[in-house]
Amino acid sequence: MPIAAASLFRSLESCHTDSSPATNDAEVPRMEEPKKYLRGCSRHGQLYFTFGVIADIQYANKPDGLSGWKTMRYYSQSCLHFQDAIKQWNAKDIKPKFVLQLGDIIDSYNKRAGRSEESLEMVLSMTKVALMPFHHVWGNHEFYNFTREYLMDSKLNTTWLQDKQQKELEQSCGGTSDNKDYYAYHFCPHTKFRFIVVDTYDLNVISGEMSIEKHLKSLNLMESSQDKLNGFHLREFNGGMGQEQLAWLNDVLSYSDQNGEKVIIAGHIPIHPKAMRSACLAWNYDEILRTIYSHQCVVCYFAGHDHSGGYHRDSHGIHHVTMEGVIESPPGTNAFGTVFVYEDGLLLEGRGRVRDRFLPYDMGDTLGTSCLTCSGVSSKEG
Numbered sequence: 001m002p003i004a005a006a007s008l009f010r011s012l013e014s015c016h017t018d019s020s021p022a023t024n025d026a027e028v029p030r031m032e033e034p035k036k037y038l039r040g041c042s043r044h045g046q047l048y049f050t051f052g053v054i055a056d057i058q059y060a061n062k063p064d065g066l067s068g069w070k071t072m073r074y075y076s077q078s079c080l081h082f083q084d085a086i087k088q089w090n091a092k093d094i095k096p097k098f099v100l101q102l103g104d105i106i107d108s109y110n111k112r113a114g115r116s117e118e119s120l121e122m123v124l125s126m127t128k129v130a131l132m133p134f135h136h137v138w139g140n141h142e143f144y145n146f147t148r149e150y151l152m153d154s155k156l157n158t159t160w161l162q163d164k165q166q167k168e169l170e171q172s173c174g175g176t177s178d179n180k181d182y183y184a185y186h187f188c189p190h191t192k193f194r195f196i197v198v199d200t201y202d203l204n205v206i207s208g209e210m211s212i213e214k215h216l217k218s219l220n221l222m223e224s225s226q227d228k229l230n231g232f233h234l235r236e237f238n239g240g241m242g243q244e245q246l247a248w249l250n251d252v253l254s255y256s257d258q259n260g261e262k263v264i265i266a267g268h269i270p271i272h273p274k275a276m277r278s279a280c281l282a283w284n285y286d287e288i289l290r291t292i293y294s295h296q297c298v299v300c301y302f303a304g305h306d307h308s309g310g311y312h313r314d315s316h317g318i319h320h321v322t323m324e325g326v327i328e329s330p331p332g333t334n335a336f337g338t339v340f341v342y343e344d345g346l347l348l349e350g351r352g353r354v355r356d357r358f359l360p361y362d363m364g365d366t367l368g369t370s371c372l373t374c375s376g377v378s379s380k381e382g
């Protein structure tokens with residue numbers, strides 16, 4: 001059932017009075033900027049907190065080899081890269097408050113080898129030493145390996161990290177976060193910043209289990225090649241967001257608008273055609289963008305799926321960051337990032353194949369451009 005906007009607002013309202021450690025600003029009083037960005041740059045304002053991002057670990061116990069797209073996949077490295085990322089996040093002076101794991105944590109090969117559960121357990125065991133929680137996003141490989149029902153009951157379901165007040169209120173209204181038939185939630189780790197985990201496989205043709213309406217909508221979307229892109233992204237490995245989830249997203253964004261929050265969204269599939277290099281784009285990316293564009297609060301959308309990565313700042317000033325995939329990162333490299341959330345923008349500190357970027361909130365912010373230049377990042381893609 002869609003959540004009534006008014007109820008949702010009340011529940012979100014209470015989140016601002018939350019005094020749990022997750023929203024305790026006093027925990028990170030005055031943090032320093034990474035020194036390399038001070039070179040030739042003005043300050044980016046106060047640093048509020050940091051978080052990690054990583055995508056497409058795609059672990060499998062199988063030899064390295066070429067994908068169907070003739071790109072090299074380093075299965076023997078993916079877990080080691082993940083382990084190394086956790087080690088580096090743990091060693092940071094300012095510990096990331098959480099990590100966004102953007103999906104495809106294990107490869108579809110595990111299903112064929114009968115090792116889905118074992119491999120998931122293996123890769124998740126790496127997070128036991130992590131000093132911060134992980135928010136897991138679901139990608140196509142999650143659905144190749146598991147049913148939605150299984151995923152909902154698994155450690156990959158991190159809705160328990162959502163704002164507790166919201167869950168209680170939704171339950172008292174008859175709809176709960178647990179019985180939605182899509183996997184999406186939000187949380188505010190710091191006053192005025194909200195993160196939304198979205199399900200870009202809410203509509204899909206991979207998992208059989210969905211309502212007949214959703215199944216038909218999925219098939220219709222896949223077959224409707226009359227859009228601007230001539231349907232080049234209407235592939236089986238992509239998916240989309242259903243009407244119920246879009247209505248929910250709209251409600252959350254309305255609340256964030258009213259409260260002057262900045263919103264960062266995390267999904268597996270990119271939603272902007274210029275933020276990816278292959279056909280990795282949500283089926284109904286235009287509907288999703290229309291929902292987001294009817295609000296002012298969204299500053300950034302993080303995705304994975306396209307292992308070669310991508311970046312685009314759209315006409316509404318929203319930064320679309322597609323993270324390079326761990327699975328296509330050769331030995332001696334890696335692909336993850338730490339995001340420093342400043343008063344004026346997000347500073348993505350990339351490791352391995354992920355480049356550094358400063359992502360200003362303000363459209364007219366020239367600070368972003370100068371920082372891109374001084375940290376060696378070309379602004380040509382923006």
Ligand SMILES: Nc1ncnc2c1ncn2[C@@H]1O[C@H](COP(=O)(O)OP(=O)(O)O)[C@@H](O)[C@H]1O
Nearest residue numbers: 067068069140141237278279280305306307308
């Ligand atoms: N048309 C395409 N040409 C080249 N690469 C593509 C194309 N479509 C998808 N890809 C690549 O496929 C990868 C995403 O696929 P993935 O989810 O890993 O499934 P699979 O393992 O079946 O390839 C991305 O790295 C993307 O770049």
